[in-house]
Amino acid sequence: MSKPLQIIIVVLCLGAAGYLLINFMTKPSATSNEGTPDYLHFKCGNAECGLGYSWKRGTDTGGRDIDTCPDCGTIEASRAAKCQECGLYQAMSGHGAYEKICPQCGADLPPIREQK
Ligand SMILES: [Zn+2]
Ligand SMILES: [Zn+2]
Missing domain, CATH: 1.20.5 (Single alpha-helices involved in coiled-coils or other helix-helix interfaces)
Incomplete structure (x- = not known):
């Protein structure tokens, strides 16, 4: 050669x-784009609904409050962490504490970033 x-x-x-x-x-x-700080995750506080949803910062809310559940209309949905592995929404509990490990799949949950 x-x-x-x-x-x-x-x-x-x-x-x-x-x-x-x-x-x-x-x-x-x-789910790369949903893991960025541009997205806020919420979980509906209504036990019968429990919808988890994401909201992109800067999106026009159309006059609707972002912590109002888009499914059942419950006001005051909790801030939540979204599991990047299984998509589970884990709501922040009282006192601002939240799970750091996904209860469903055991993956590390991303920290919940402050809203403002
Ligand atoms: Zn709801
Ligand atoms: Zn998970």
Whole structure:
């Protein structure tokens, strides 16, 4: 095998490896955008409803309060953490405490960021 050909093969291999590495590191997860601070997560306080929903900051509310459940209309839905693994909404309990581990799948829950 001639020297230049070997060099070309090595360069191609490194290029492919680098491409795969960058692709792997920057690969977005399925719920990537919902994990950003741009999203606020809520869980409806009505036990019969319990809807979890997300709200993107800056979205026009159409005059509706963002902590009003869009399903049953209960006012004062709780701030919640959304599990990035299984999608469970874990409501913040009283005193601002909240679970750090998803009770459903055991994944780490993202911290709830302050609203203002
Ligand atoms: Zn509701
Ligand atoms: Zn989970």
